Amino acid sequence: MKIKEQVYCINGLNYMIRSAVETDAKDLSSLRVQIDGETEYLDREQGEAFIDEEGFKQLIAADTENARKLFLVASVDGNLVGFCRCEGSVLKRFSHKVEFGVCVLRDYWGYQIGKKLLESSISWADMNGIKKIGLNVLETNKKVIKIYEEFGFKVEGVLRRDKILSDGKYYNTIVMGRIIE
Template identity: 40%
Template structure:
């Protein structure tokens, strides 16, 4: 899928190095993520293995958004590995700050939801988002996600606790 020179596609093992560079960049840009700068400790071989496993699994999806061969956004969804949880999973999403507000998050999320319908396996998409992440919450609400619960003290960032809310979307 292409929108205003942004290409959304499934990640492949060869994206590993670029993806690690991307993750390091966004870790420094946003306090809303579950990781901070230099915290991922992943090497290229590990990342290649991760991307390979996502491409093999029927209930997992790793999307990247690219502009001119550079990764500027990503979304990864992983369903459960056992039969009782294979129909459900959580995703994480991010876009480089320079590209916020250009509907790249929205297109990534729509691509996930369409894929979920096509799998005939996924019946439920869950997420958790920091309570004060207004932009992300609006994005999820506009895609049909419903607020369902709250997790107190879910994140501890620079000595401050943050609560998260859980949201979900049934795939019928």
């Protein structure tokens, strides 16, 4: 599915949120690897579960054609700095919900890019009759957990000792959901 482009200026930074297009595939492949190397908040270490340009082309095409999927990118001066996806299931019993994930380059934290990607995703979900958005967040990512709560997400559970990080310690994953009754 596609959305209308949105332009923002926050803390002096101009950026655009828009639907991903096929020509973004090469940049998305390298962007994902870079972001994975900048934070342990995400599931992958740098280079794990690598998706090449062709893989991203396929994802973008599938997400654009499917009314239960959304693939957005954030760009600054034409360069991609983040992205998010909402992915719904093809199974009828799960057709009311999508899973949300977002990532932004560390240099662009603090400009509300992740928040604007989330807002756009929620707006899309609400306009398309999606009743639940689910997501997972590392327990130490307190700032993002607070943002999710501000948007109506509630803690649905905790996956104990779910991830092991570079310090050798285990961390919990917080499962959150936003439900429209």
